[in-house]
Amino acid sequence: MTVLDLWFTEELHSDWRTSVKVTDTLASVQSPYQHIDVLQTEGHGRMLVIDGKIQACELDEFVYHEMLTHLPLLTHKAPRRVLVIGGGDGGTMREVMRHPSVEKGILAEIDQVVIDLCQEWMPTLGAGLTSSPRLEVAARDASEYIREVKDLDAILVDSSDPEGPSERLFTVEFYRELAAALAPGGIISFQAGSPFFYQEQISRMYRDLKQVFEHVRPYLVPIPTYPSGTWCLMTASSTLDPLAVAPAELERRMQQRGIKETRFYTPYTHLGSLALPPFLKL
Amino acid sequence: MTVLDLWFTEELHSDWRTSVKVTDTLASVQSPYQHIDVLQTEGHGRMLVIDGKIQACELDEFVYHEMLTHLPLLTHKAPRRVLVIGGGDGGTMREVMRHPSVEKGILAEIDQVVIDLCQEWMPTLGAGLTSSPRLEVAARDASEYIREVKDLDAILVDSSDPEGPSERLFTVEFYRELAAALAPGGIISFQAGSPFFYQEQISRMYRDLKQVFEHVRPYLVPIPTYPSGTWCLMTASSTLDPLAVAPAELERRMQQRGIKETRFYTPYTHLGSLALPPFLKL
Numbered sequence: 001m002t003v004l005d006l007w008f009t010e011e012l013h014s015d016w017r018t019s020v021k022v023t024d025t026l027a028s029v030q031s032p033y034q035h036i037d038v039l040q041t042e043g044h045g046r047m048l049v050i051d052g053k054i055q056a057c058e059l060d061e062f063v064y065h066e067m068l069t070h071l072p073l074l075t076h077k078a079p080r081r082v083l084v085i086g087g088g089d090g091g092t093m094r095e096v097m098r099h100p101s102v103e104k105g106i107l108a109e110i111d112q113v114v115i116d117l118c119q120e121w122m123p124t125l126g127a128g129l130t131s132s133p134r135l136e137v138a139a140r141d142a143s144e145y146i147r148e149v150k151d152l153d154a155i156l157v158d159s160s161d162p163e164g165p166s167e168r169l170f171t172v173e174f175y176r177e178l179a180a181a182l183a184p185g186g187i188i189s190f191q192a193g194s195p196f197f198y199q200e201q202i203s204r205m206y207r208d209l210k211q212v213f214e215h216v217r218p219y220l221v222p223i224p225t226y227p228s229g230t231w232c233l234m235t236a237s238s239t240l241d242p243l244a245v246a247p248a249e250l251e252r253r254m255q256q257r258g259i260k261e262t263r264f265y266t267p268y269t270h271l272g273s274l275a276l277p278p279f280l281k282l
Numbered sequence: 283m284t285v286l287d288l289w290f291t292e293e294l295h296s297d298w299r300t301s302v303k304v305t306d307t308l309a310s311v312q313s314p315y316q317h318i319d320v321l322q323t324e325g326h327g328r329m330l331v332i333d334g335k336i337q338a339c340e341l342d343e344f345v346y347h348e349m350l351t352h353l354p355l356l357t358h359k360a361p362r363r364v365l366v367i368g369g370g371d372g373g374t375m376r377e378v379m380r381h382p383s384v385e386k387g388i389l390a391e392i393d394q395v396v397i398d399l400c401q402e403w404m405p406t407l408g409a410g411l412t413s414s415p416r417l418e419v420a421a422r423d424a425s426e427y428i429r430e431v432k433d434l435d436a437i438l439v440d441s442s443d444p445e446g447p448s449e450r451l452f453t454v455e456f457y458r459e460l461a462a463a464l465a466p467g468g469i470i471s472f473q474a475g476s477p478f479f480y481q482e483q484i485s486r487m488y489r490d491l492k493q494v495f496e497h498v499r500p501y502l503v504p505i506p507t508y509p510s511g512t513w514c515l516m517t518a519s520s521t522l523d524p525l526a527v528a529p530a531e532l533e534r535r536m537q538q539r540g541i542k543e544t545r546f547y548t549p550y551t552h553l554g555s556l557a558l559p560p561f562l563k564l
Contacts, residue, residue, distance in 0.1 A: 007299070015303035015324035017289070021296070042297035060478065062561070196342065196506050222504060222512035224478050229511010230504035263561040272554030279344070279545040
C-alpha cells in the first residue's frame with residue numbers, strides 16, 4: 001500500500017498560504033462557470049473548493065452560515081420572504097429555514113453543478129436545499145433575477161469573492177437593484193472579505209453601500225479556513241440597524257421562533273461581532 | 283542573482299499548516315532554553331519564531347498585546363504594580379507603560395536571548411523594554427520568582443504554550459502562587475490557546491482557575507498568525523469581572539489615563555471579545 005502525503009494549499013495572498021491535509025478527492029469537476037473540488041480532509045471534515053479557494057469546510061461553516069443568516073433575520077421582526085444569492089452549498093438556506101416566519105426561501109445560485117455536488121458530497125450543508133413547499137431552488141443568475149423579484153424581507157448575498165461570476169454583485173448598480181427588490185423594512189447581508197488583507201475592498205464596499213442605504217454595519221466573525229482567519233460580513237438596510245436591537249429583544253425573538261442550539265450565534269455574539277476595532281478604516 | 287522562493291511553515295496541527303513568505307533570516311540562535319528565529323517576511327513585517335512556533339508578527343501583534351494588557355488593566359481602577367511573565371519581546375510591557383498609574387512594571391522572562399534579539403531586530407516591540415525608572419527587566423524564571431514578589435495589582439502571563447519551559451505556568455499550583463502574589467483587588471490575564479483546535483486545553487485551564495479564583499473570563503481575539511486565526515485569552519480574579527464594567531466607565535478610564543489611538547482595544551471590543559460562542563464548551 002502506497003501512502004501519499006497530500007496537502008491542499010490555498011494561495012491566499014502573495015505571501016501567505018494555508019494548507020490542509022487531504023485524505024481523498026471526492027469530486028473534481030469543471031462546470032461552465034468554475035472549477036469545483038470537494039475534498040475529504042484528515043481532521044476538519046469535508047471541504048468545498050472553487051477555483052482554488054476554500055468556500056466552506058465542515059470545521060467552521062457553522063460560524064459563517066449562522067452569522068450571515070441569524071444576525072439580519074433576527075434584526076427583522078418577522079421575515080417572510082428571503083432570497084439567498086449564491087449559497088449553492090445549502091448552508092445559508094439551512095439556517096434560513098430555522099425561522100418559522102419564513103414562508104418562502106428562494107435560492108439564486110448561478111451554478112447547478114455546485115448544488116448537485118453539495119447535495120451528493122456535503123450532506124450537512126446540502127440538506128438545507130431538501131425539497132419543501134417553503135423552498136424555491138433554481139440555478140439562475142442573480143444579477144438578472146434580481147430585476148424580477150420583489151417584496152423581499154431579507155436578501156443574503158452568499159457569493160464568492162468579487163471576481164469572475166460574482167464581480168457584478170459588488171457594484172453600486174447591483175446594490176440599487178437589491179434595494180428595489182426589498183420590501184419596506186427589509187435588510188441585506190453580504191460577505192465582504194478579510195479585515196487584515198482586504199481592507200480596501202471592505203471600505204469601498206462600505207462607501208458604495210452608504211450611497212444607497214441609511215444603515216450599513218460591518219461585523220467580524222472568526223473563520224479559520226478563510227484567509228487570515230477572520231472575515232468581515234456586512235448588513236445594509238434603509239430602516240434596520242442590527243446594533244439597535246437590545247439583547248433581551250433578540251433573546252425573545254429566538255425563543256418565539258424556537259431557535260435553539262446555535263453553535264456560534266447568540267444575542268451577545270451578535271452585538272460583539274459589531275464592535276469594530278479602530279484598525280479597520282471604513 | 284539567485285532568487286530563492288523561501289517560505290516559513292508552522293505545522294500547527296497534524297493536518298493544518300500556515301506558511302509565510304520569508305525574504306531574510308535576521309537571526310537564528312539556540313539559547314539555553316529554545317531555538318529562536320527572527321524572520322523578515324515579504325508583506326507582514328518581522329516575525330519572532332520560537333521552536334518553530336510563531337510568537338509575534340508585526341502584522342497582528344497589536345491585537346494580542348493590546349487585548350492581553352488593556353482589558354485587565356482597564357478593568358482595574360488604578361493598577362500600580364504590574365508583573366509580565368514571559369513577554370521578552372517587549373510588546374506587552376509597551377502597552378503596560380501606557381497606563382500612567384503604573385509605578386512599577388516588572389518583567390520576568392526566563393530567556394535573556396529573547397530579550398536581546400527583540401531589542402536588536404524587532405524594535406517596534408523591543409522599545410517596550412527601553413530603560414526607565416518605572417521598569418524592572420531581568421531574565422529570571424517566573425516559576426521561582428513568583429514566590430518572592432508581592433502586592434501586584436496585575437499579572438499578565440504572556441507565555442509560550444504549555445510545553446517546555448512554560449509547562450509549570452499552566453498548573454493549579456502555579457495559579458495559587460499567582461493568587462498569593464496579588465494585592466487585594468488584583469487581576470491576571472493569560473493566553474490560553476485556539477478555541478477551534480485546543481478546546482480541551484482551554485476548558486481544563488478554565489476549570490483549574492475556577493478552583494482558585496471567583497471570576498474567570500475567557501475572551502476571544504483575532505490573530506491571523508496564530509493557529510486557526512482566533513485565540514482565547516482569559517482573566518482570573520477574586521474580585522474583578524471585566525464583563526461587569528460599563529462601556530462609559532471604560533471610556534472614562536481610558537480618557538483619564540490618556541490612552542488614545544489603540545488599534546484594536548475599545549470599550550466595545552473589550553465587551554465584544556467576552557461574548558463567547560456556544561461551541562466553546564468550558
